[in-house]
Amino acid sequence: xxxxxxxxxxxxxxxxxxxxxxxxxxxxxxxxxxxxxxxxxxxxxxxxxxxxxxxxxxxxxxxxxxxxxxxxxxxxxxxxxxxxxxxxxxxxxxxxxxxxxxxxxxxxxxxxxxxxxxxxxxxxxxxxxxxxxxxxxxxxxxxxxxxxxxxxxxxxxxxxxxxxxxxxxxxxxxxxxxxxxxxxxxxxxxxxxxxxxxxxxxxxxxxxxxxxxxxxxxxxxxxxxxxxxxxxxxxxxxxxxxxxxxxxxxxxxxxxxxxxxxxxxxxxxxxxxxxxxxxxxxxxxxxxxxxxxxxxxxxxxxxxxxxxxxxxxxxxxxxxxxxxxxxxxxxxxxxxxxxxxxxxxxxxxxxxxxxxxxxxxxxxxxxxxxxxxxxxxxxxxxxxxxxxxxxxxxxxxxxxxxxxxxxxxxxxxxxxxxxxxxxxxxxxxxxxxxxxxxxxxxxxxxxxx
Ligand code: GLC
Numbered sequence: 133x134x135x136x137x138x139x140x141x142x143x144x145x146x147x148x149x150x151x152x153x154x155x156x157x158x159x160x161x162x163x164x165x166x167x168x169x170x171x172x173x174x175x176x177x178x179x180x181x182x183x184x185x186x187x188x189x190x191x192x193x194x195x196x197x198x199x200x201x202x203x204x205x206x207x208x209x210x211x212x213x214x215x216x217x218x219x220x221x222x223x224x225x226x227x228x229x230x231x232x233x234x235x236x237x238x239x240x241x242x243x244x245x246x247x248x249x250x251x252x253x254x255x256x257x258x259x260x261x262x263x264x265x266x267x268x269x270x271x272x273x274x275x276x277x278x279x280x281x282x283x284x285x286x287x288x289x290x291x292x293x294x295x296x297x298x299x300x301x302x303x304x305x306x307x308x309x310x311x312x313x314x315x316x317x318x319x320x321x322x323x324x325x326x327x328x329x330x331x332x333x334x335x336x337x338x339x340x341x342x343x344x345x346x347x348x349x350x351x352x353x354x355x356x357x358x359x360x361x362x363x364x365x366x367x368x369x370x371x372x373x374x375x376x377x378x379x380x381x382x383x384x385x386x387x388x389x390x391x392x393x394x395x396x397x398x399x400x401x402x403x404x405x406x407x408x409x410x411x412x413x414x415x416x417x418x419x420x421x422x423x424x425x426x427x428x429x430x431x432x433x434x435x436x437x438x439x440x441x442x443x444x445x446x447x448x449x450x451x452x453x454x455x456x457x458x459x460x461x462x463x464x465x466x467x468x469x470x471x472x473x474x475x476x477x478x479x480x481x482x483x484x485x486x487x488x489x490x491x492x493x494x495x496x497x498x499x500x501x502x503x504x505x506x507x508x509x510x511x512x513x514x515x516x517x518x519x520x521x522x523x524x525x526x527x528x529x530x531x532x533x534x535x536x537x538x539x540x541x542x543x544x545x546x547x548x549x550x551x552x553x554x555x556x557x558x559x560x561x562x563x564x565x566x567x568x569x570x571x572x573x574x575x576x577x578x579x580x581x
Contacts, residue, residue: 199503230354300508304467345402365463379575
């Protein structure tokens with residue numbers, strides 16, 4: 133696969149294909165491990181390669197991602213692939229600790245010291261960071277011909293007031309994992325509506341083949357907003373009005389959707405009350421341990437679920453779009469992280485060179501294969517190896533590209549906390565309408581101001 137972005141940056145070297153960089157990395161590690169040196173360096177999370185004189189030093193802060201490889205290893209591969217720039221990687225908490233990652237970045241960026249030079253950001257922070265003047269506009273470095281190589285929706289999500297203030301990295305969307313063997317066992321098809329899901333989950337629970345019917349994420353955290361966007365949109369509702377000036381969280385459709393979530397615990401009993409304190413990983417674990425029929429989660433779960441060393445249900449897992457209400461349409465929340473360059477960086481050229489490499493087709497393919505995160509370049513979706521290892525990605529391409537965004541506003545940090553707290557209270561107390569009325573009034577006061 134060719135790197136369509138090489139040569140964009142004046143004076144930048146063409147970047148070596150990632151596979152080649154990784155070979156070098158592997159050989160070097162083998163050598164270092166032989167001498168007993170690498171183990172210590174890796175345990176401390178420090179890059180294996182010593183800094184080389186004459187290189188431009190930049191820092192890169194990102195949430196922690198995990199899979200068959202770590203972000204530190206990918207950054208290390210870049211350091212070895214060229215000789216002009218050295219990147220020091222600063223690891224933040226995982227994306228499920230969204231509030232903490234956001235706080236760490238805001239504290240750094242607001243100082244305007246230029247550190248970190250490059251960062252990754254959740255798709256929901258792009259407007260805030262751009263609005264505050266913390267993110268460098270990237271239009272001149274990634275021109276229209278480069279931008280056209282990414283899905284238009286991800287470029288739109290990276291654009292604030294007509295400026296490209298972020299660069300697409302990966303696209304995430306919620307999806308429904310199910311146990312193929314359990315569904316076949318009762319002659320059921322993957323559900324299309326929430327009613328279908330309830331009926332199938334109950335039948336499987338009744339047969340004694342699974343403790344839980346449906347696992348989702350109800351913890352008072354960012355992921356609750358994601359689950360909420362999906363269930364509300366699948367009933368034709370929304371969180372904000374079309375003009376973004378007022379909340380619609382207490383409309384009939386939204387209330388019915390939240391009632392459905394509460395009912396999964398108290399009425400249909402397809403979900404354990406533990407879901408109210410679970411985010412992604414705690415909800416994923418019982419599923420891959422074979423205890424549940426259905427799970428709502430992101431794409432990273434697929435690789436784990438199909439890996440016999442990590443899962444007791446490998447080979448028995450299917451993925452389909454999430455169900456919808458009768459008369460509604462399936463909806464997936466738009467997630468994913470994107471790259472950003474600190475507006476105060478003193479090392480623009482080095483930052484752009486690094487991002488050119490990080491966003492290249494070869495690196496995107498590597499992230500998809502090793503970390504299970506979906507490319508933002510259509511051509512990478514077509515890769516044969518990806519089709520073999522992660523077939524659901526191509527099958528669900530329209531789910532990724534048609535995902536529903538969370539409210540797009542520079543005030544998202546305040547809006548999300550109001551949603552998380554209000555919806556969490558609604559689910560815990562069962563006073564759905566009253567709590568959503570209160571949360572909606574708060575949301576309106578934030579976005580109307
Ligand atoms: C995933 C999504 C991200 C979302 C987070 C919530 O990492 O990619 O957009 O905010 O989950 O936990």
